[in-house]
Amino acid sequence: MIDLIPGGLVVCVGDAMVDRYVYGIVERVSPEAPIPVLRITREAGMLGGAGNVVRNLLALGAHPTLVSVRGDDAAGEELAALLARHPDVESHLVVELERQTPVKTRFVAQAQQLLRADRETTAPLSSAARHALVMRAKAVLDGAAVAVLSDYGKGVLKEGIAAELIAAARGRPVLVDPKGTDYGCYRGATLLTPNRHELAEATRLPTGTTDEVITAARRLIETCAVTAVLATRSQDGMTLVHADGTVHHLPAQAREVFDVSGAGDTVVATLAAVLAGGAPLAEAARLANVAAGIVVGKVGTAVASAAEIVAALHHQDLAGGEAKVVTLETALEQVARWRRRLLTVGFTNGCFDLLHPGHVSLLRRARAACNRLIVGLNSDDSVRRLKGETRPVQSETARAVVLASLTDVDLVVLFREDTPLALIEALRPDVLVKGADYTVETVVGASVVQGYGGKILLANLEEGFSTTTTIARMTR
Numbered sequence: 001m002i003d004l005i006p007g008g009l010v011v012c013v014g015d016a017m018v019d020r021y022v023y024g025i026v027e028r029v030s031p032e033a034p035i036p037v038l039r040i041t042r043e044a045g046m047l048g049g050a051g052n053v054v055r056n057l058l059a060l061g062a063h064p065t066l067v068s069v070r071g072d073d074a075a076g077e078e079l080a081a082l083l084a085r086h087p088d089v090e091s092h093l094v095v096e097l098e099r100q101t102p103v104k105t106r107f108v109a110q111a112q113q114l115l116r117a118d119r120e121t122t123a124p125l126s127s128a129a130r131h132a133l134v135m136r137a138k139a140v141l142d143g144a145a146v147a148v149l150s151d152y153g154k155g156v157l158k159e160g161i162a163a164e165l166i167a168a169a170r171g172r173p174v175l176v177d178p179k180g181t182d183y184g185c186y187r188g189a190t191l192l193t194p195n196r197h198e199l200a201e202a203t204r205l206p207t208g209t210t211d212e213v214i215t216a217a218r219r220l221i222e223t224c225a226v227t228a229v230l231a232t233r234s235q236d237g238m239t240l241v242h243a244d245g246t247v248h249h250l251p252a253q254a255r256e257v258f259d260v261s262g263a264g265d266t267v268v269a270t271l272a273a274v275l276a277g278g279a280p281l282a283e284a285a286r287l288a289n290v291a292a293g294i295v296v297g298k299v300g301t302a303v304a305s306a307a308e309i310v311a312a313l314h315h316q317d318l319a320g321g322e323a324k325v326v327t328l329e330t331a332l333e334q335v336a337r338w339r340r341r342l343l344t345v346g347f348t349n350g351c352f353d354l355l356h357p358g359h360v361s362l363l364r365r366a367r368a369a370c371n372r373l374i375v376g377l378n379s380d381d382s383v384r385r386l387k388g389e390t391r392p393v394q395s396e397t398a399r400a401v402v403l404a405s406l407t408d409v410d411l412v413v414l415f416r417e418d419t420p421l422a423l424i425e426a427l428r429p430d431v432l433v434k435g436a437d438y439t440v441e442t443v444v445g446a447s448v449v450q451g452y453g454g455k456i457l458l459a460n461l462e463e464g465f466s467t468t469t470t471i472a473r474m475t476r
Helices: 050-059 074-084 127-141 161-168 196-203 210-224 263-276 281-295 306-316 320-324 328-340 357-368 380-387 396-404 421-427 446-451 467-475
Strands: 009-014 016-029 036-049 063-071 090-096 103-109 112-119 146-150 174-177 228-232 238-242 247-250 345-350 372-378 411-415 431-435 455-459
Touching: 009 050, 009 127, 009 263, 016 050, 016 063, 016 074, 036 050, 036 074, 036 103, 050 063, 050 074, 050 146, 050 263, 063 074, 063 127, 074 090, 090 127, 127 161, 146 161, 146 263, 161 174, 174 263, 196 210, 196 228, 210 228, 210 238, 228 263, 228 281, 238 281, 247 281, 263 281, 281 306, 328 345, 328 372, 328 411, 328 421, 345 357, 345 421, 357 372, 357 431, 357 455, 372 380, 372 396, 372 421, 396 411, 411 421, 421 446, 446 455
Parallel strands: 009 063, 009 146, 016 103, 063 090, 146 174, 345 372, 345 431, 372 411, 431 455
Antiparallel strands: 016 036, 103 112, 228 238, 238 247
8 A cells, every 4th residue: 555655745734843853971960950961962953843744754755745934043044954955845934034933952862852942932823924824825735635734833723724724625635633622723624633642631531541532532523523533542552533433443563662752743644645645544544553653663753764664564464583674774773773772783694595503503603792683694696696596595585584583683684785795884783793714804894893893703603514515415
């Protein structure tokens, strides 16, 4: 179903902002007050709010258009510059002179948020800014497949603007990421996506259990005349309730939760992108649930790409071991998460055709030298170039699955070159492992690893085992 996404035009109207991250290390408590001292190491700014919805739409292959308001200030210039980095986004930023462009600054140490500081204006738009925003939104809605209203309560959708845009959509799906307690302003929308807490506040009903969530969602459907409600419930997954009474419960997908920032943006963006491709709402919700599980495993306001969602869906249908077979992009993200936990990363590589005790021994010794082990696996074409046209005996898929089933292996990454040098340069392992039949000078990537302070381990091999010898015996 994910292949339906490319080509879908999605218009997003709402509160765009700058998400700023200040990263550092905490090593002591301040002598001035019982607070941690953050030694800042780097800072990063990215699109937030409705802008983050747009980032997620881009990652999924959709064609987004953003309509929002910014202030005539430095943060507004930064917001415009961040949008300019994405030439595939059609953006319409109305400038309001007295408005402060929203900025959320998060201070992060060792993958944990210490503090969030907000700068913002929450007042309704001026009459001139309101008119400009509505006119631009209506103009781009004519060519849209789906509309998203991303309400962060900063004023862009206040004073009847949301209702006016829902009416202007003329039957197109309108998805609302709501804010506040009065959802009557979203009357007539297709879908509302409150979280559990927001659902409770909007309906004044309990939402602690699945049945209570369903009851509260049905109350919203009745009072707001919407087609459906998708309630996001953190560790309890999501519950989709239709006006016809149909209910779909989707269990949580995340294996590790590092940061929930922007997860709601990912959900509404995935829903919009999939609906724009013609999929039914239940299928769109299933993919949105998968996407949410991906982004909460990342640090910061993150996105889930179409490739990551496809991989996650693929892994759901396979044994747990095969889920370790990943792309280089996914491996780099996982390595970053491991390093934030101060885990050491090891790397070894090979063809691993007809896995034998010698291979197992090498992998065991490699894993003993690090906290996490990545195996670089030669593709079929690479093996043929190295070993001849009769090899490999097993396909790259079969070899990868067998390797991934071993407890000593944490990730398997295929490479199509003759050597894993590019893989080593990208992953920057702490320990590079090869068999003792090599010397340090002949290990591919050794100089790279030693150059940044990594170690080379030449592991003793179990004697008497060889894939080539085994194949020769089989042939005889």
